[in-house]
Amino acid sequence: MTTAKDLFVITLDHPGPEHxxxxxxxxxxLAGAELxxxxxxxxxxxxxDRVVPDGAPALDxxxxxxxxxxxxxxxxxETVEDWLWRRGxxxxxxxxxxxxxxGELTRKRSGRLSFGSDAVEPVDTPGRRGAAARWEEKEPVLTALASAVGIGGGRSEDQPGLGDEAVTTVVAAVHDAVMELEAVRQRRTIENSAFANLWRG
Structure with a gap:
């Protein structure tokens, strides 16, 4: 499977410690993984930090x-940041x-990660086993992307072994974008609380 699909499966098999x-x-x-x-x-x-198309290889x-x-x-x-927000x-x-x-996922009524009203879980397939193998080997790219969403050690972009400046640029942009999204969430929570207090006061 692709890095993005492996990452999706890993988020199901290894949910974050807090949520x-x-x-x-x-x-x-996922947009970063695709890139x-x-x-x-x-x-x-x-x-x-700009994404330059270079040829059209066959993608399966x-x-x-x-x-x-x-x-x-x-x-x-386009900058990597713009790509992440647009594609993501x-x-x-x-x-x-x-x-x-x-056939890589199945739905169930209760599970580890719920999207919408249904929970999904990975099926035991070669794809899932491949994702698990990359994870167990601590494959640097998958580990770095997972850490961006709070899996396997929190959100730290100081991941060793990426070894490629372009990949490092993408991983750093993913971490920044996730932190920006969290800041927006926190700001909205504060604003909503202040609005609720205003009505109650």
Whole structure:
């Protein structure tokens, strides 16, 4: 499976210590995972923090192909941050649907991670075992992306062994975007509390 699909499965098998992974956090990380796979496939290169399309290699994954098709192909191109927010919109739901269609996920009434009214869990497939193997081996990219959403040691971008400047740029952008999303959530909570207090007062 792709890095994004592996990451989705890992979030189900290894939920965060305090709470389930949020759809927004996961969507941002999935968009980053797609970009890293596109870099690995030679579909894009990085010019600083800008995503530059580079050829059109054959991609055997539908969602990864969709990601490649949505790349901005005109200069000055798109920053990684802009890509994460644009591509990441509702991306976790798209991956859930795709993994269910592929027979990698099944629904149940109660479970570890709930999206909407249904909970989903991985099926014991070669894909799930492959994701588990990458996780057990502490594969640097998967570990770094998982940490961005609070799995396996919290949100620290100081992950050793990424070994590629482009990949490091993407991982750092994912961490920043997730932190920005959390800041927005906290601000809304404070604003809502203040509004409620105003009405009660």
């Amino acid at each position: 389930a992974v949020g759809q927004g956090d996961l969507s941002l990380a 890293i796979d596109l870099i690995g496939a030679g579909a894009v290169t990085m010019d600083g 994954d539908r969602l990864l192909g969709e990601a490649a098709a949505r790349l901005t192909r005109q200069p000055p191109y 919109r509702d991306l976790s739901a798209a991956y859930q649907s795709a993994l269910e269609e592929d």
